[in-house]
Amino acid sequence: MISRAHIFFTSVALVSVGAALWLAPCAAAQNSSFRNAPASAAEMKNPYKSASSAAAGKKLYALNCAQCHGSNLQGIGPAPALDRAPVQHAKPGELFWFITKGKLESGMPSWANLPQQERWQIVTFLESQDNAKAAAK
Numbered sequence: 001m002i003s004r005a006h007i008f009f010t011s012v013a014l015v016s017v018g019a020a021l022w023l024a025p026c027a028a029a030q031n032s033s034f035r036n037a038p039a040s041a042a043e044m045k046n047p048y049k050s051a052s053s054a055a056a057g058k059k060l061y062a063l064n065c066a067q068c069h070g071s072n073l074q075g076i077g078p079a080p081a082l083d084r085a086p087v088q089h090a091k092p093g094e095l096f097w098f099i100t101k102g103k104l105e106s107g108m109p110s111w112a113n114l115p116q117q118e119r120w121q122i123v124t125f126l127e128s129q130d131n132a133k134a135a136a137k
């Protein structure tokens with residue numbers, strides 16, 4: 001005999017399968033690259049990862065980025081915070097790539113004119129500023 005409970009649980013199961021199928025593409029999108037960075041960007045290795053690079057990056061950040069993203073990376077207006085996801089989950093090469101090209105139409109300048117070394121040092125600094133990680137310590 002098919003009980004009411006059986007019908008109920010079968011429908012719940014069907015709805016869950018439906019939701020899973022529907023949500024799967026969203027999960028896939030979340031796993032995709034930071035700001036659609038190409039795989040070649042993700043593979044780039046940061047040659048400037050030392051503590052002194054992070055210190056240099058901090059100064060460069062204050063000089064070039066803080067006026068929009070905030071002196072504590074907290075974000076100001078349209079310029080997002082940089083001390084949390086998605087930036088902190090991005091690969092170093094993806095950040096380097098995005099900083100290099102910018103997003104002119106939404107107000108993020110291109111930093112292609114900064115020497116490569118300085119762009120990597122900024123990436124190193126940004127990655128040292130994960131507030132969630134710092135709080136967990």
Ligand code: HEC
Pocket residue numbers: 035061064065066067068069078079080081082085086087095098099103106107108109111122
């Ligand atoms: C003139 C203001 C301005 C300056 C200066 C600036 N940015 Fe931005 N930045 C923005 C805006 C606005 C966005 C959002 C663009 C978007 O989402 O399309 C952004 C986005 C970003 C993002 C992507 C964040 C995310 O969550 O997707 C990163 C990383 C970033 N900026 C890093 C930097 C760095 C590093 C510097 C300094 C070298 C810098 N920015 C300087 C305005 C600025």
